[in-house]
Amino acid sequence: MDVDVADRLDHAPADALARLLGDRFTTRVGMREQYGRGESYPHLHLPDAVAFPMTTQEVSEIARICSAHGIAMVPSGAGTSLEGHIAAPHGGVAINLSKMDRVLEVHDGDLDGIVEAGVTREALNHELRDRGLFFPIDPGANATLGGMAATRASGTNAVRYGTMATNILGLTVVQPDGTIIHTGGRARKSAAGYDLTRLYVGSEGTLGIITQVRLRLYGIPETIAAATCVFDDLAGAVATVTELVQLGVPVARVEFLDDVQVRACNAWSHLDLPEKPHLFLEFHGSPTATAEQADMAAMLARGNGGSDFQWTSSTEERNRLWKARHNAYFAAVALKPGAGVWTSDVCVPVSHLSDAVLAVRQDIDANGLTAPIVGHVGDGNFHVLFAIDPDDAGERERAEQVYERMIDRAISVGGSCTGEHGIGLMKRHHLVHEHGEGAVATMRAIKQVLDPRNLMNPGKIFL
Amino acid sequence: MDVDVADRLDHAPADALARLLGDRFTTRVGMREQYGRGESYPHLHLPDAVAFPMTTQEVSEIARICSAHGIAMVPSGAGTSLEGHIAAPHGGVAINLSKMDRVLEVHDGDLDGIVEAGVTREALNHELRDRGLFFPIDPGANATLGGMAATRASGTNAVRYGTMATNILGLTVVQPDGTIIHTGGRARKSAAGYDLTRLYVGSEGTLGIITQVRLRLYGIPETIAAATCVFDDLAGAVATVTELVQLGVPVARVEFLDDVQVRACNAWSHLDLPEKPHLFLEFHGSPTATAEQADMAAMLARGNGGSDFQWTSSTEERNRLWKARHNAYFAAVALKPGAGVWTSDVCVPVSHLSDAVLAVRQDIDANGLTAPIVGHVGDGNFHVLFAIDPDDAGERERAEQVYERMIDRAISVGGSCTGEHGIGLMKRHHLVHEHGEGAVATMRAIKQVLDPRNLMNPGKIFL
Numbered sequence: 001m002d003v004d005v006a007d008r009l010d011h012a013p014a015d016a017l018a019r020l021l022g023d024r025f026t027t028r029v030g031m032r033e034q035y036g037r038g039e040s041y042p043h044l045h046l047p048d049a050v051a052f053p054m055t056t057q058e059v060s061e062i063a064r065i066c067s068a069h070g071i072a073m074v075p076s077g078a079g080t081s082l083e084g085h086i087a088a089p090h091g092g093v094a095i096n097l098s099k100m101d102r103v104l105e106v107h108d109g110d111l112d113g114i115v116e117a118g119v120t121r122e123a124l125n126h127e128l129r130d131r132g133l134f135f136p137i138d139p140g141a142n143a144t145l146g147g148m149a150a151t152r153a154s155g156t157n158a159v160r161y162g163t164m165a166t167n168i169l170g171l172t173v174v175q176p177d178g179t180i181i182h183t184g185g186r187a188r189k190s191a192a193g194y195d196l197t198r199l200y201v202g203s204e205g206t207l208g209i210i211t212q213v214r215l216r217l218y219g220i221p222e223t224i225a226a227a228t229c230v231f232d233d234l235a236g237a238v239a240t241v242t243e244l245v246q247l248g249v250p251v252a253r254v255e256f257l258d259d260v261q262v263r264a265c266n267a268w269s270h271l272d273l274p275e276k277p278h279l280f281l282e283f284h285g286s287p288t289a290t291a292e293q294a295d296m297a298a299m300l301a302r303g304n305g306g307s308d309f310q311w312t313s314s315t316e317e318r319n320r321l322w323k324a325r326h327n328a329y330f331a332a333v334a335l336k337p338g339a340g341v342w343t344s345d346v347c348v349p350v351s352h353l354s355d356a357v358l359a360v361r362q363d364i365d366a367n368g369l370t371a372p373i374v375g376h377v378g379d380g381n382f383h384v385l386f387a388i389d390p391d392d393a394g395e396r397e398r399a400e401q402v403y404e405r406m407i408d409r410a411i412s413v414g415g416s417c418t419g420e421h422g423i424g425l426m427k428r429h430h431l432v433h434e435h436g437e438g439a440v441a442t443m444r445a446i447k448q449v450l451d452p453r454n455l456m457n458p459g460k461i462f463l
Numbered sequence: 464m465d466v467d468v469a470d471r472l473d474h475a476p477a478d479a480l481a482r483l484l485g486d487r488f489t490t491r492v493g494m495r496e497q498y499g500r501g502e503s504y505p506h507l508h509l510p511d512a513v514a515f516p517m518t519t520q521e522v523s524e525i526a527r528i529c530s531a532h533g534i535a536m537v538p539s540g541a542g543t544s545l546e547g548h549i550a551a552p553h554g555g556v557a558i559n560l561s562k563m564d565r566v567l568e569v570h571d572g573d574l575d576g577i578v579e580a581g582v583t584r585e586a587l588n589h590e591l592r593d594r595g596l597f598f599p600i601d602p603g604a605n606a607t608l609g610g611m612a613a614t615r616a617s618g619t620n621a622v623r624y625g626t627m628a629t630n631i632l633g634l635t636v637v638q639p640d641g642t643i644i645h646t647g648g649r650a651r652k653s654a655a656g657y658d659l660t661r662l663y664v665g666s667e668g669t670l671g672i673i674t675q676v677r678l679r680l681y682g683i684p685e686t687i688a689a690a691t692c693v694f695d696d697l698a699g700a701v702a703t704v705t706e707l708v709q710l711g712v713p714v715a716r717v718e719f720l721d722d723v724q725v726r727a728c729n730a731w732s733h734l735d736l737p738e739k740p741h742l743f744l745e746f747h748g749s750p751t752a753t754a755e756q757a758d759m760a761a762m763l764a765r766g767n768g769g770s771d772f773q774w775t776s777s778t779e780e781r782n783r784l785w786k787a788r789h790n791a792y793f794a795a796v797a798l799k800p801g802a803g804v805w806t807s808d809v810c811v812p813v814s815h816l817s818d819a820v821l822a823v824r825q826d827i828d829a830n831g832l833t834a835p836i837v838g839h840v841g842d843g844n845f846h847v848l849f850a851i852d853p854d855d856a857g858e859r860e861r862a863e864q865v866y867e868r869m870i871d872r873a874i875s876v877g878g879s880c881t882g883e884h885g886i887g888l889m890k891r892h893h894l895v896h897e898h899g900e901g902a903v904a905t906m907r908a909i910k911q912v913l914d915p916r917n918l919m920n921p922g923k924i925f926l
Binding site: 107108109110111112132151152153154158162163165166175179180181182183185186187188189190191192193194195196198199201202203218219221222242245246247248250284285286288289292296347348349350351379380381410413414415416417418419420421422423427430431434435436438439440442443445446447448449450461 | 570571572573574575595614615616617621625626628629638642643644645646648649650651652653654655656657658659661662664665666681682684685705708709710711713747748749751752755759810811812813814842843844873876877878879880881882883884885886890893894897898899901902903905906908909910911912913924
């Protein structure tokens with residue numbers, strides 16, 4: 001262990017953690033800074049130390065020590081969270097699970113498996129590929145499965161495959177006092193008692209530390225077909241998707257890029273797409289089924305003013321067609337050299353999506369901001385990528401006002417202040433606005449009873 | 464209000480409830496007996512009175528009165544629960560929501576809607592039909608949506624459409640003290656705070672009273688095709704289904720009837736099916752897609768020893784093919800004249816399904832019992848319908864021993880003591896066996912904090 005014990009961490013717990021973990025426990029400032037922020041979140045909140053457990057038992061021991069000394073615990077994985085989940089505003093010990101990276105079980109016949117929380121999405125899919133299996137939830141970043149569970153992540157495949165909430169069969173959780181519990185099981189469904197799995201999924205580390213995740217797995221589709229289509233306006237794109245979903249066409253992914261994002265992608269990826277709203281679609285199934293789905297999408301798109309419908313089932317062509325979408329984040333970053341990208345998401349009923357996106361676009365433009373919009377249009381979930389000059393406080397402030405209005409509008413039509421990023425530190429005041437005092441009081445009561453001393457990721461979700 | 468106030472209900476709360484509800488509050492023994500048992504559950508536990516609220520506000524007022532006087536509240540709907548959920552072992556007021564039967568909102572474009580808790584599954588689908596929509600969860604009985612939510616019901620369509628847990632966007636819940644909260648919202652997905660919706664779904668009325676349910680809806684499929692197939696043994700049937708699911712074929716329903724159930728159906732419905740294990744399948748989609756799915760199923764079935772594969776997309780033929788499955792319950796009841804049918808379910812990983820069903824079949828036969836087996840084979844969920852002579856205590860006892868062993872075997876392979884019926888009164892001691900002391904202590908802590916005086920459906924889920 002390093003010797004520069006942080007101000008707020010006493011020697012007794014620091015020594016106990018060092019005895020437990022050896023050089024997998026550190027108070028070095030450089031390491032603490034790595035776990036003080038996360039992506040996109042602007043403020044630094046240093047933990048007092050960082051611990052790297054290798055097993056659930058070690059996490060339990062860490063919790064026992066922290067609990068005995070009243071020390072905050074801040075779990076983390078790949079650090080790709082966007083809402084400051086891994087920052088440590090109350091100090092304490094950052095518990096990073098990235099060394100718990102083993103795929104423990106895969107059951108081909110049952111399409112399930114168990115991973116340690118630190119396994120990344122890409123590592124899991126790499127390991128599954130040879131078995132003809134995959135795990136479909138894809139939030140973009142190469143996040144860990146534990147982090148994806150903790151934030152209730154979803155992403156581009158959610159229209160067809162659901163979110164982390166629908167694809168987790170069970171969890172191993174370490175509670176604040178070190179108790180290890182197992183939720184769920186190997187049954188595909190169960191009506192036995194309270195659904196603790198879904199309670200911990202999306203709890204953002206505030207109730208316990210997820211150390212293992214039991215997942216549903218899927219067979220790799222026989223054919224993956226991709227399509228793109230250009231629209232004069234967003235309304236036509238949304239109508240196309242609404243009709244597809246209503247007809248029960250099992251679209252796997254359907255992504256929207258607005259004209260500003262397309263312009264950014266053209267510049268970044270050297271493309272010459274028409275600088276208008278685009279839909280990017282993906283279909284999974286047999287060759288016949290995917291061809292039929294693509295035909296149906298083309299027909300509906302034409303009926304809604306779509307043009308230049310292209311589709312393919314070759315992998316190479318698919319990658320070419322989807323290139324703009326895959327690089328959307330980097331293109332946004334490059335849009336304004338020197339800027340930092342601050343990204344946020346809301347989710348609205350699909351019938352309100354056009355209005356919601358148009359309103360925020362007008363607001364962005366009226367405030368002289370640079371901010372492309374991309375969306376998981378099948379869910380009504382969209383992201384604004386604010387490119388902000390870090391030295392321009394006024395720009396940040398204007399962006400924050402646009403952001404507040406975007407969230408208010410989403411909630412006013414029955415939507416959510418976050419479809420998939422979580423509450424973290426940034427959206428705590430929106431939680432009550434969205435759910436009402438009564439529901440949030442119920443959430444607080446649960447937090448209070450399961451973490452009575454507020455040691456688990458304190459300061460997150462609740463103000 | 465009726466005058467024969469029950470022993471355990473004081474005049475003060477009875478008068479207050481009568482003032483609130485008029486003749487929608489009763490203490491008549493005949494009415495109390497209707498809410499003392501539910502289906503299949505053998506013992507009678509009378510509530511002291513029955514209340515029939517018309518609005519969420521009235522439910523809140525009832526809760527306020529009951530809470531003020533420390534009176535137990537036992538919510539109910541159609542009374543089709545199988546595990547004694549609506550029985551009142553602690554007396555109190557049965558709160559029956561069947562008069563709250565309005566479909567409040569349907570949003571065609573967003574594929575969602577809100578129903579009051581007392582709307583039945585069939586009434587909802589009747590109302591949706593003209594809009595080209597349907598709600599897929601089908602537990603067999605014409606249950607209410609509130610009851611289906613409270614027990615985390617699923618049924619035959621779950622392979623493709625999921626369970627109540629995946630098809631509810633939000634709830635209105637009356638808490639024990641009368642506080643009304645709203646969970647979820649109209650967004651298709653949200654990462655905003657704890658998932659209270661999934662906490663109340665499956666809580667069996669022990670945390671609060673569900674008064675409104677916000678549902679996902681679906682477009683009626685263009686084509687519904689049905690198929691049946693005969694197998695020499697269950698293993699071939701299970702292998703067929705496993706391969707179908709692995710290949711990503713989106714089977715909508717896949718049901719298994721064992722040879723005893725087929726014999727019962729032949730007698731009841733005057734059929735001449737081979738008295739061997741059968742699979743009943745249903746496919747939803749375009750004419751091309753359903754035909755392709757059926758062809759694939761036929762091919763896989765043949766490879767696994769299946770024969771006599773029949774399929775059709777005509778409604779009339781479909782009803783003929785599926786007749787045996789639709790009437791399975793009545794056929795089981797008729798199997799042994801004078802007997803009562805006691806039905807229970809377990810859920811196991813699909814790879815253990817053959818062994819689990821064969822073991823219970825041998826156990827049934829070795830004990831001289833009459834009990835057909837039907838299953839939602841795509842989920843590993845199966846039901847045993849014990850036909851028991853009510854005057855033969857020994858038979859009941861032998862059935863209970865078979866039942867205990869079936870559950871123990873399910874849990875020993877990572878399965879669940881109930882896939883879709885719930886815990887109720889019958890399976891309380893299995894809850895700890897399945898989830899462990901730690902997880903059940905966590906459930907109890909949540910119960911304690913949300914219902915500190917144990918007024919909500921006391922005696923259910925927990926021993």
